[in-house]
Amino acid sequence: MAxxxxxxxxxxxxxxxxIASEHLVxxxxxxxxxxxxxxxxxxxxxxxxxxxxxxxxxxxxxxxxKKCHIVAPEWLSVDFLQERLTRETSRPEFSKLPFxxxxxxxxxxxxxxxxxxxxDKIKSLLKDLREARQAKSRDGLQxxxxxxxxxxxxxxxxxxxxxxxxxxxMGILTQLFREPSAE
Amino acid sequence: xxxxxxPHLASASRPAYAEAYANILVAHRRSxxxxxxxxxxLVAPDVDALCAAKILAELLKQDDVMHRIIPxxxxxxxxxxxxxxxxxxxxxxxxxLNMGAILDLSSENWFGEFSMKLTVHIIDSNRxxxxxxxxxxxENGERFIVWDDGEAENMGEERKAWExxxxxxxxxxxxxxELDDEDGVRSNEGDDLxxxxxxxxxxxxxxxxxxxxxxxxxxxxxxxxxxxxxxxREQRDRYHELIAKYYGSGSWYGQSASATMYILATVLxxxxxxxxxxxxxxxTFQYTTARISRDAYDKYHSIYYDEVFRLxxxxxxxxxxxxxxxxxxxxxxxxxxxxEELRFMLFRHWTxxxxxxxxxxxxxxxxxxxxxxxKRLTGLLAKMGFSIPQTQQPYAHMDLDLxxxxxxxxxxxxxxxGLVELTxxxxxxxxxxxxxxxxxxxxxxxxxxLLDVAGGIRMEVEVEGARHGxxxxxxxxxxxxxxxxxxxxEKRIEVGGRxxxxxxxxxxxxxxxERKERTWWVKNFWAAYDALSEITxxxxxxxxxxLSLAMSLHRAIIRQGTSIIDKQDIRxxxxxxxxxxxxxxxxxxxxxxxxxxxxxxxxxxALRDRLPGTKIGGLQGRGKKSLPFVVACLNxxxxxxxxxxxMGALDFGDVRRNEFGLxxxxxxxxxxxxxxxxxxxxxxxxxxxxxxxxxLETLCEVGEGY
Numbered sequence: 001m002a003x004x005x006x007x008x009x010x011x012x013x014x015x016x017x018x019i020a021s022e023h024l025v026x027x028x029x030x031x032x033x034x035x036x037x038x039x040x041x042x043x044x045x046x047x048x049x050x051x052x053x054x055x056x057x058x059x060x061x062x063x064x065x066k067k068c069h070i071v072a073p074e075w076l077s078v079d080f081l082q083e084r085l086t087r088e089t090s091r092p093e094f095s096k097l098p099f100x101x102x103x104x105x106x107x108x109x110x111x112x113x114x115x116x117x118x119x120d121k122i123k124s125l126l127k128d129l130r131e132a133r134q135a136k137s138r139d140g141l142q143x144x145x146x147x148x149x150x151x152x153x154x155x156x157x158x159x160x161x162x163x164x165x166x167x168x169x170m171g172i173l174t175q176l177f178r179e180p181s182a183e
Numbered sequence: 184x185x186x187x188x189x190p191h192l193a194s195a196s197r198p199a200y201a202e203a204y205a206n207i208l209v210a211h212r213r214s215x216x217x218x219x220x221x222x223x224x225l226v227a228p229d230v231d232a233l234c235a236a237k238i239l240a241e242l243l244k245q246d247d248v249m250h251r252i253i254p255x256x257x258x259x260x261x262x263x264x265x266x267x268x269x270x271x272x273x274x275x276x277x278x279x280l281n282m283g284a285i286l287d288l289s290s291e292n293w294f295g296e297f298s299m300k301l302t303v304h305i306i307d308s309n310r311x312x313x314x315x316x317x318x319x320x321x322e323n324g325e326r327f328i329v330w331d332d333g334e335a336e337n338m339g340e341e342r343k344a345w346e347x348x349x350x351x352x353x354x355x356x357x358x359x360x361e362l363d364d365e366d367g368v369r370s371n372e373g374d375d376l377x378x379x380x381x382x383x384x385x386x387x388x389x390x391x392x393x394x395x396x397x398x399x400x401x402x403x404x405x406x407x408x409x410x411x412x413x414x415x416r417e418q419r420d421r422y423h424e425l426i427a428k429y430y431g432s433g434s435w436y437g438q439s440a441s442a443t444m445y446i447l448a449t450v451l452x453x454x455x456x457x458x459x460x461x462x463x464x465x466x467t468f469q470y471t472t473a474r475i476s477r478d479a480y481d482k483y484h485s486i487y488y489d490e491v492f493r494l495x496x497x498x499x500x501x502x503x504x505x506x507x508x509x510x511x512x513x514x515x516x517x518x519x520x521x522x523e524e525l526r527f528m529l530f531r532h533w534t535x536x537x538x539x540x541x542x543x544x545x546x547x548x549x550x551x552x553x554x555x556x557x558k559r560l561t562g563l564l565a566k567m568g569f570s571i572p573q574t575q576q577p578y579a580h581m582d583l584d585l586x587x588x589x590x591x592x593x594x595x596x597x598x599x600x601g602l603v604e605l606t607x608x609x610x611x612x613x614x615x616x617x618x619x620x621x622x623x624x625x626x627x628x629x630x631x632x633l634l635d636v637a638g639g640i641r642m643e644v645e646v647e648g649a650r651h652g653x654x655x656x657x658x659x660x661x662x663x664x665x666x667x668x669x670x671x672x673e674k675r676i677e678v679g680g681r682x683x684x685x686x687x688x689x690x691x692x693x694x695x696x697e698r699k700e701r702t703w704w705v706k707n708f709w710a711a712y713d714a715l716s717e718i719t720x721x722x723x724x725x726x727x728x729x730l731s732l733a734m735s736l737h738r739a740i741i742r743q744g745t746s747i748i749d750k751q752d753i754r755x756x757x758x759x760x761x762x763x764x765x766x767x768x769x770x771x772x773x774x775x776x777x778x779x780x781x782x783x784x785x786x787x788x789a790l791r792d793r794l795p796g797t798k799i800g801g802l803q804g805r806g807k808k809s810l811p812f813v814v815a816c817l818n819x820x821x822x823x824x825x826x827x828x829x830m831g832a833l834d835f836g837d838v839r840r841n842e843f844g845l846x847x848x849x850x851x852x853x854x855x856x857x858x859x860x861x862x863x864x865x866x867x868x869x870x871x872x873x874x875x876x877x878x879l880e881t882l883c884e885v886g887e888g889y
Binding site for chain 2: 064065066067
């Protein structure tokens with residue numbers, strides 16, 4: 001990676017987005033295509049108006065050329081996100097969300113916001129979710145313990161955010177903890 | 184050379200736009216040497232061609248076709264480009280936007296010598312078109328495709344005439360030598376008509392005519408010999424007359440190139456708001472520069488109106504036609520809305536007083552070049568209930584209730600001052616929460632200001648709020664056309680260098696200047712192109728800046744226009760009026776044909792009611808009354824005059840065919856003036872300083888001769 005050494009402690013969000021683009025999404029194609037082999041696998045055939053599952057990178061490409069419509073995944077809807085948000089704000093643990101929901105949501109909303117219902121409301125719900133979860137992870141970091149290593153339901157962007165700090169501090173904590181028992 | 188009918192007239196046997204486009208794609212995908220130079224788009228430097236180029240580029244990009252866009256400023260440039268294009272081996276499609284319709288493209292001078300696999304598409308709104316382009320067939324003919332707008336259906340007569348004249352065998356030439364002296368008068372007439380058409384090459388048919396005339400006395404004998412296989416003399420004459428009438432009645436404009444491209448996008452089912460907005464800009468450009476009449480505008484407007492509602496459905500609770508319905512509904516709202524546009528120049532971005540002052544319609548009716556007229560303007564505003572401080576506020580800061588009342592008050596009070604028809608239906612585009620909505624006319628003003636003067640001239644731009652002593656450094660700042668500091672530095676050196684070089688007459692400097700001359704408008708073209716792209720990329724800052732450039736351009740035009748009318752600089756000749764600018768603060772600015780044409784249009788609008796129309800007749804001597812204007816401006820650097828001819832119509836919203844193209848060519852030949860046509864428009868001419876006087880006098884004679 002071409003980043004300077006100081007910034008190489010964790011993966012950048014753009015890289016995460018690239019990795020997340022491998023995820024399969026459903027589209028309604030507007031063009032016909034035979035089953036074609038790509039590096040990651042063979043996708044197709046595309047027969048409008050039947051739906052088809054293709055990787056997100058390919059869906060983005062086709063959508064930008066106006067050759068398909070992306071079908072929003074079922075978790076990218078106002079009801080689901082609203083329900084998750086209420087659960088998030090009412091309970092102390094993290095609620096279960098798709099692992100790469102932030103990246104996939106960003107890509108889909110950037111490229112195909114017209115295919116998503118209520119795109120504005122979804123954007124504000126996603127923002128609220130992020131803030132709620134961020135508050136929880138901040139609290140969790142304060143209560144770091146040398147033996148606590150489980151991070152239930154944390155999603156890839158959030159893990160990426162706390163990874164450098166977490167690793168370093170866990171390392172120091174285990175050292176600190178080991179020393180008393182060594183005596 | 185075939186013409187493509189528009190899709191609604193297409194059938195299985197007559198391919199239309201979609202097939203031509205599909206052929207471009209097929210050629211691109213199948214050719215082994217495909218590179219970025221396989222598809223080249225040559226674009227004329229006007230707003231309509233620019234919009235059409237953007238639409239086409241978007242369509243090609245979606246189909247993964249590599250292409251190149253090259254701006255071309257005039258015929259000389261086109262020739263140079265053609266010489267360069269001959270060397271491209273992988274070129275298989277050439278698209279000409281708003282240029283070339285009048286040229287006989289299959290001749291050796293143009294593209295006749297290119298390889299057989301080259302296809303040339305001509306999408307041009309200029310009329311008349313060369314009939315050879317439209318109707319010639321054959322293997323050579325199939326290479327040149329003119330995208331027609333349905334007018335060709337009505338040209339059946341011309342088609343018959345042209346085909347008859349081209350394909351009929353020539354009369355025998357051995358009998359003419361005895362009869363030459365009898366028909367001196369007749370062949371002179373024929374030569375006259377041919378001289379008018381320098382642009383099109385009707386050489387062969389003209390020659391045939393003079394030969395044919397020699398046969399008059401042999402006619403009877405000939406008729407007896409073979410009546411069935413030959414056209415009679417009368418029929419031949421009639422055909423000639425028909426064709427001459429088509430070419431000789433002046434130039435006018437057909438469907439805009441961007442409308443043609445939009446129709447293509449519709450047929451391919453790939454339209455969206457951006458393409459619709461570009462097509463609207465092309466149409467508005469044609470209307471505001473008096474290229475099409477109000478009726479034609481209304482026709483296209485209704486089509487786009489339906490499209491707007493199809494693509495941007497309004498929520499049911501918002502009324503469609505209030506001027507304040509143009510507010511963004513959401514942060515990402517990029518939709519186009521229909522709105523009524525007032526005829527004031529840039530009225531949402533300027534103070535109300537200024538926009539009324541600078542609009543040519545109001546200027547004409549109220550006579551604002553005199554102090555009395557300006558008082559009338561303030562009087563009108565006062566009557567409508569707008570206090571003077573309010574009218575000096577930028578529109579965005581005016582009181583809300585005044586804005587709401589503006590339309591109603593104008594409708595009720597303005598007719599007293601003779602200002603009727605102040606609004607026309609138009610469109611506006613929202614930009615979410617990033618910026619206030621932009622009207623189509625304003626966007627056209629901004630883009631054409633960029634095309635004309637974005638670089639190459641020092642322009643002072645007013646900073647908002649500086650007017651009443653708000654800024655420390657005075658009222659203006661220099662327009663910075665370049666986007667990065669490097670370009671700005673380069674421009675300053677250029678400007679300084681050019682002013683220095685103006686006095687030297689070293690050859691190297693002349694070359695250097697020519698290269699700079701050539702590149703300034705290319706830079707302008709790309710600045711305008713980028714400004715249009717910025718709209719969709721959500722940051723329309725360059726376009727907004729261009730609005731202030733357009734404002735200073737208008738101010739310069741008004742300054743010059745009022746001084747012309749004040750000093751009564753307009754000389755009236757028998758059939759037209761002439762204005763010659765040889766001094767003044769903005770002379771360098773008006774040396775550009777685009778700006779000069781705007782000045783001419785302003786003068787026509789301003790003086791519409793005060794001057795009687797004159798009949799500048801067509802070839803038949805039966806013209807309609809119009810207001811012909813010739814404006815000339817001295818270009819001090821090159822010691823030449825730029826001359827622009829404008830044919831104004833007597834009614835606002837009407838247009839006349841511009842006959843100055845033919846008149847200029849004829850006058851030029853009669854007096855042997857050293858001159859050049861630098862643009863694609865025959866009514867714009869650059870002439871040496873010493874020849875101007877003679878040229879103008881010859882122009883009067885030409886007018887009489889009609």
